[in-house]
Amino acid sequence: APAAKMAALSGGAAPWRRGWLPALQFVRRGSKAVTRHWKAMHFQRQKLMAVTEYLAPRPAVPPRCLEAPRERIEEDNGYVRLLRRQVEEAFRDNRMIAVCQYNSMPGEDMVMMRHYLRKYNIEVKFVLNEIVRPVLSQTKYKNLLPLFVARNILLVSRETKAKEMLRVLKGVPQINLLGACIDDTILSRQGVENFAKLPPLEAAQGQTVGSLALLPSQTSSLLQRSPAYLTALLDQHIRQLQDGKTGTPAEPGPAQSSGAH
Amino acid sequence: LSPGPGGVAVPRAGLKKLVMPPDYSGVTFPERTKLKFMDKVPAVPKVRREPRRLRDIRGPSREATDFTQGQYGILALGGGYLHWGHFEMIRLTIGRGMDPKNMFAVWRVPPPTKTVTRKSLGHRMGGGKGPIDHYVTAVKSGRLVVEVGGRCEFEEVRPFLTQVAKKLPFPAIPVSRDGLQEMRREEEEKKLNNQNPWTFERIVTANMLGMRKYLSPYDLRLKGRYWGKFFLKHRV
Numbered sequence: 001a002p003a004a005k006m007a008a009l010s011g012g013a014a015p016w017r018r019g020w021l022p023a024l025q026f027v028r029r030g031s032k033a034v035t036r037h038w039k040a041m042h043f044q045r046q047k048l049m050a051v052t053e054y055l056a057p058r059p060a061v062p063p064r065c066l067e068a069p070r071e072r073i074e075e076d077n078g079y080v081r082l083l084r085r086q087v088e089e090a091f092r093d094n095r096m097i098a099v100c101q102y103n104s105m106p107g108e109d110m111v112m113m114r115h116y117l118r119k120y121n122i123e124v125k126f127v128l129n130e131i132v133r134p135v136l137s138q139t140k141y142k143n144l145l146p147l148f149v150a151r152n153i154l155l156v157s158r159e160t161k162a163k164e165m166l167r168v169l170k171g172v173p174q175i176n177l178l179g180a181c182i183d184d185t186i187l188s189r190q191g192v193e194n195f196a197k198l199p200p201l202e203a204a205q206g207q208t209v210g211s212l213a214l215l216p217s218q219t220s221s222l223l224q225r226s227p228a229y230l231t232a233l234l235d236q237h238i239r240q241l242q243d244g245k246t247g248t249p250a251e252p253g254p255a256q257s258s259g260a261h
Numbered sequence: 262l263s264p265g266p267g268g269v270a271v272p273r274a275g276l277k278k279l280v281m282p283p284d285y286s287g288v289t290f291p292e293r294t295k296l297k298f299m300d301k302v303p304a305v306p307k308v309r310r311e312p313r314r315l316r317d318i319r320g321p322s323r324e325a326t327d328f329t330q331g332q333y334g335i336l337a338l339g340g341g342y343l344h345w346g347h348f349e350m351i352r353l354t355i356g357r358g359m360d361p362k363n364m365f366a367v368w369r370v371p372p373p374t375k376t377v378t379r380k381s382l383g384h385r386m387g388g389g390k391g392p393i394d395h396y397v398t399a400v401k402s403g404r405l406v407v408e409v410g411g412r413c414e415f416e417e418v419r420p421f422l423t424q425v426a427k428k429l430p431f432p433a434i435p436v437s438r439d440g441l442q443e444m445r446r447e448e449e450e451k452k453l454n455n456q457n458p459w460t461f462e463r464i465v466t467a468n469m470l471g472m473r474k475y476l477s478p479y480d481l482r483l484k485g486r487y488w489g490k491f492f493l494k495h496r497v
Contacts, residue, residue: 033477034315034340034489041488044475048464052485054497055456080276130275 094156098180102153105174122157162196285412294365296352299372301345322401325369331410340490341431342397358421364411402492461485
């Protein structure tokens with residue numbers, strides 16, 4: 001606060017004569033500047049402090065409504081790279097890959113199921129969705145992406161034994177088949193069941209060969225019909241001759257019949 | 262856990278991210294890791310009584326505002342005097358809380374040299390200045406009191422530093438190097454993005470509305486952030 005006005009004294013007596021009063025004077029009264037308690041501020045100072053308070057900026061759209069840019073620094077984790085490589089290998093090496101929903105099972109049931117599947121050379125693989133999804137999106141298996149949501153397991157095998165797999169899975173209610181990729185063809189659950197109902201490969205091959213060979217066999221039988229008829233007649237005649245040998249030999253008989261044709 | 266568009270975060274178990282342990286290779290330990298004992302009275306006790314000079318409490322600190330040896334410390338957010346009792350409390354609490362093999366602590370405040378006189382109880386005013394009662398050190402706001410460092414994390418050090426900070430005669434907080442930098446950066450940001458066109462500094466330097474009549478000449482320097490020994494953190 002400013003000290004008592006000295007100017008009043010230097011002005012002389014004239015201003016006082018004119019009836020002039022000095023402006024309000026603030027004498028430092030009471031406590032010192034630095035006190036232990038919170039010193040009461042002059043009201044004008046309080047007003048000044050209230051006016052000059054900090055006003056936070058208020059954007060038009062609150063930041064909570066905007067999606068913040070995800071600053072995710074993708075550190076190339078060696079472990080992640082290893083898992084990705086394993087997934088790629090699994091998809092490359094195996095002919096049959098089945099994706100199943102995995103609900104929590106008791107431990108011994110899990111072990112038994114793995115044992116039965118192992119007998120048919122089917123492996124059970126646990127993969128994390130966050131690793132499989134980027135791997136699949138870059139390969140040709142893009143359409144399998146919707147299956148890799150929530151908890152799932154992979155059943156991979158080099159042979160395509162769908163019937164045995166379905167039989168084992170039927171005995172385990174906690175594992176539900178979602179879809180499969182057999183020999184680079186994506187099948188749904190119904191498709192896998194149909195695939196299992198198909199006859200084995202050799203029988204199917206024999207069936208196709210037979211159906212393909214049907215027409216040529218027909219044409220060959222058509223072509224061979226006249227010589228077959230001729231040989232049948234000749235055989236009949238030989239039999240007649242052999243029967244007639246006991247009776248009267250009729251040699252011009254067959255010559256006449258062959259000349260007639 | 263990142264919140265989705267609705268604002269709710271769905272917990273999900275993913276791959277475990279294995280973090281490397283922190284690297285403490287560049288840490289040099291001083292000879293004595295524990296805090297030095299501070300005497301109540303300086304080696305040469307003062308004979309002449311000195312005036313009160315409360316301006317050594319007022320305003321921001323000019324010394325010991327940045328870290329030198331350690332990584333974590335106690336920052337004073339107000340002015341005050343530290344006497345021998347405070348020093349002992351700090352020394353013992355930190356000594357109890359820290360591990361002398363892996364951590365070290367260092368004083369950033371000199372031993373008490375300023376004399377404080379006290380008149381005997383129950384006498385009237387007058388009769389001269391009282392005799393010297395005890396010695397104190399003055400601490401201004403923004404000064405570091407102690408520094409702690411070594412092979413430790415902030416989370417390990419924070420409990421006993423907060424314990425000490427609460428017992429000091431002025432408001433204080435435990436800070437790390439990053440925390441202090443963050444505080445300063447936030448202050449600068451606040452100054453820049455303040456939507457209020459009227460700032461204390463502007464009004465005082467231009468003497469708008471004759472405000473300097475009600476303010477001290479020190480307010481030009483203190484700019485409304487300090488009032489007596491108090492530091493007003495919320496002001497810009």
